[in-house]
Amino acid sequence: MKILVMGPPGAGKGSQSQKLIQDYDLSHISTGEMFRKSYERGEDLGKKAMAFINEGNLVSDKITNEIVRKRLMKPDASRCFLLDGYPRTVTQAKALDVMLSEMNSKLTAVINIVVDTDIILERMVGRRVCKACGHTYHLKFKPPQKQDVCDQCGGELYQRKDDQIDSVRNRLSIYESKTKPIIDYYKGRGVLVNINGMQSFDAVYRDIKKALRDLT
Ligand code: ADP
Ligand code: ADP
Ligand code: ZN
Numbered sequence: 001m002k003i004l005v006m007g008p009p010g011a012g013k014g015s016q017s018q019k020l021i022q023d024y025d026l027s028h029i030s031t032g033e034m035f036r037k038s039y040e041r042g043e044d045l046g047k048k049a050m051a052f053i054n055e056g057n058l059v060s061d062k063i064t065n066e067i068v069r070k071r072l073m074k075p076d077a078s079r080c081f082l083l084d085g086y087p088r089t090v091t092q093a094k095a096l097d098v099m100l101s102e103m104n105s106k107l108t109a110v111i112n113i114v115v116d117t118d119i120i121l122e123r124m125v126g127r128r129v130c131k132a133c134g135h136t137y138h139l140k141f142k143p144p145q146k147q148d149v150c151d152q153c154g155g156e157l158y159q160r161k162d163d164q165i166d167s168v169r170n171r172l173s174i175y176e177s178k179t180k181p182i183i184d185y186y187k188g189r190g191v192l193v194n195i196n197g198m199q200s201f202d203a204v205y206r207d208i209k210k211a212l213r214d215l216t
Pocket of ligand 1: 008009010013014031032033035052053054056057058059060061064084085086087088089092162171
C-alpha cells in the first residue's frame with residue numbers, strides 16, 4: 001500500500017497518519033517532521049529549511065525532493081509507505097511520479113482531507129507537539145492528561161513557531177496557490193478521495209478506512 005495524505009495545514013493529516021501507519025504497518029514519511037528532526041540534530045539542511053518554515057514559507061522543491069528520494073531508497077519504504085505533507089507543489093508531484101516509476105510502483109490512494117478555514121485556524125492555534133516524539137495534541141480537542149507533558153513518552157509539549165497566527169495565514173495562502181492545484185493533477189487517476197475532515201478524529205478515520213477498502 002502506498003498512500004498519500006493531503007489537505008491544508010491543520011486538516012488532521014498528521015493525526016490520521018499516526019493511526020494509519022500503525023494499523024496498516026506503513027513507513028511514515030512526513031517531510032515537515034524530517035525537516036524539524038534535521039534542525040534538532042543541528043544539520044545544515046535543517047537550519048536552511050527552518051528559516052523558511054518559521055515564516056510559513058515552503059522549503060524549495062529541490063531540497064524537498066532530494067530528502068524524499070533518499071528516504072524512499074531506504075529498504076523499509078520500498079513496500080508500503082504513507083507520505084504526509086509531500087508533495088506540496090505540482091513540481092513535487094511530478095518528481096514523485098518519476099521516483100515511483102523508477103521503483104516500478106504507483107500510488108494506491110490519495111486521501112484529501114477537506115476542512116474550512118475557520119476550523120483550520122482554531123486547530124492550528126491550539127496545536128501542541130511533543131519535542132521528543134513528535135506526537136500531536138490540541139489544547140481543547142485532544143488535551144494531554146498532564147499539562148505540557150506528552151502522554152506517550154513524558155516529553156515536553158511546545159507550540160511550533162509556524163503555528164502562530166501570522167505564519168498560519170501565510171501558510172494558508174500558499175496552500176491555496178501552490179498545493180491545491182495538485183488535487184487536479186491527481187484527478188482522473190482513480191485514486192483520489194475527498195474526506196470530510198470536519199468531524200471527530202474517529203469519524204474521519206472511519207471514512208478514510210472505508211475509502212481505502214474501496215480502493216484496494
Ligand atoms: P502541517 O502539518 O501543519 O501541514 P508540516 O509539518 O507538514 O505542517 O510542515 C511544516 C512546514 O515544513 C511547512 O509549512 C513547510 O514550510 C515545510 N514543508 C513540509 N513539507 C514540505 C514540502 N513537501 N515542500 C515544501 N515545504 C515543506
Ligand atoms: P496537519 O498534520 O494536517 O497539520 P494535525 O493532525 O497536526 O494536522 O492536526 C492539527 C491540530 O488539530 C492538532 O492539534 C490536532 O490535535 C487537531 N485535530 C486534528 N484532527 C482533529 C479533529 N478531527 N477534531 C478536532 N481536532 C483535530
Ligand atoms: Zn512524546
